[in-house]
Amino acid sequence: QVQLVQSEAVVKKPGASVKVSCKASGYTFTSYYMHWVRQAPGQGLEWMGIINPSGGSTNYAQKFQGRVTMTRDTSTSTVYMELSSLRSEDTAVYFCARGVATNSYYFDYWGQGTLVTVSS
Amino acid sequence: DIQMTQSPSTLSASVGDRVTITCRASQSISIYLAWYQQKPGKAPKLLIYKASSLESGVPSRFSGSGSGTEFTLTISSLQPDDFATYYCQQYNSYCTFGQGTKLEIK
Numbered sequence: 611q612v613q614l615v616q617s618e619a620v621v622k623k624p625g626a627s628v629k630v631s632c633k634a635s636g637y638t639f640t641s642y643y644m645h646w647v648r649q650a651p652g653q654g655l656e657w658m659g660i661i662n663p664s665g666g667s668t669n670y671a672q673k674f675q676g677r678v679t680m681t682r683d684t685s686t687s688t689v690y691m692e693l694s695s696l697r698s699e700d701t702a703v704y705f706c707a708r709g710v711a712t713n714s715y716y717f718d719y720w721g722q723g724t725l726v727t728v729s730s
Numbered sequence: 731d732i733q734m735t736q737s738p739s740t741l742s743a744s745v746g747d748r749v750t751i752t753c754r755a756s757q758s759i760s761i762y763l764a765w766y767q768q769k770p771g772k773a774p775k776l777l778i779y780k781a782s783s784l785e786s787g788v789p790s791r792f793s794g795s796g797s798g799t800e801f802t803l804t805i806s807s808l809q810p811d812d813f814a815t816y817y818c819q820q821y822n823s824y825c826t827f828g829q830g831t832k833l834e835i836k
Contacts, residue, residue: 645825655766655774655817657825671824672731705773715821716764718785720773 612636614706614721621727627694630724632706639687640664643709645717646680646691648702656702660709661689696728732756732820736828742836747808751831753801753818762822765794765803768830769814777816778803808833 617631632644646658659670661680668680679692689706704724707717733756743749753763761781766774776785778794781801791806805812813835818828 654829655819655827657827669824707773710776710779715825716776716779716819717774718776720775723773 612708612719614708614719616704616706616721616724619725619727621729622696623730624697624728626696626728627692628696628726629690629692630704630706630726632689632691632721634663634687634689634708640684641712643713644680644682644689645707645709645715646678647705647707647717649705649723650699650702653702657715658691658704660713660715662713663687663689693726696726698728700726701728702726732759732823732826734818734820734826734828736816736818736831738831739829740832740834742834743808744836745808745810749805749808749833751803751816751818751833753796753803753828755799755801755820758798759820759822761797762820763794763796763801764819764821765792766817766819767812767814768817774817 613635615633622628640663643662645660648656658674661668663682677694682689706721708719710718735754737752763781765778768774777788777792782794793804795802815830815832817830820826
């Protein structure tokens with residue numbers, strides 16, 4: 611069965627960077643694009659960007675361009691999302707989510723979420 | 731960017747009720763709309779895609795309709811497990827979510 615397992619919760623100071631991982635299993639890793647979506651406490655869902663695990667190409671939401679980097683490791687079927695220059699407003703649960711089809715922007719499987727807390 | 735607006739923000743209903751949630755897009759998105767259900771502390775769950783296609787394993791009491799800029803999610807007879815927050819999402823141009831509709835027990 612398809613599973614997306616994310617890294618554990620983390621606390622970071624303002625100005626630092628965070629790197630969240632998402633390990634995929636139960637399907638061919640390189641056949642489905644992966645997205646990152648975040649949710650601030652008590653708020654809605656916000657799309658951050660997409661990575662093609664096959665070639666590594668990415669496309670980021672304009673809001674995060676310059677601060678986010680998405681990468682992948684095909685040997686371990688893992689995608690990563692790194693967010694830099696953290697501020698308190700980046701406190702949120704970060705989800706990886708599998709695109710339903712190639713370059714599709716809706717999602718059939720989600721990770722369990724990783725809480726990133728930005729606090730001094 | 732395409733903006734998505736859901737109404738109502740909160741909906742109080744009882745088990746067995748028929749409920750409808752509306753989602754409006756700031757410009758036409760054809761039928762490229764999905765609906766998700768989210769429970770506290772959990773990831774969203776895909777219910778509907780392409781405006782009206784039911785995801786595998788989702789109960790048939792859930793249905794979606796619409797095209798262009800106006801869409802609805804209907805639950806025909808509310809069950810206790812349905813009390814949750816619902817989000818619409820457009821994927822005609824990248825991805826944008828609505829702000830959510832919290833479905834509460836009356």
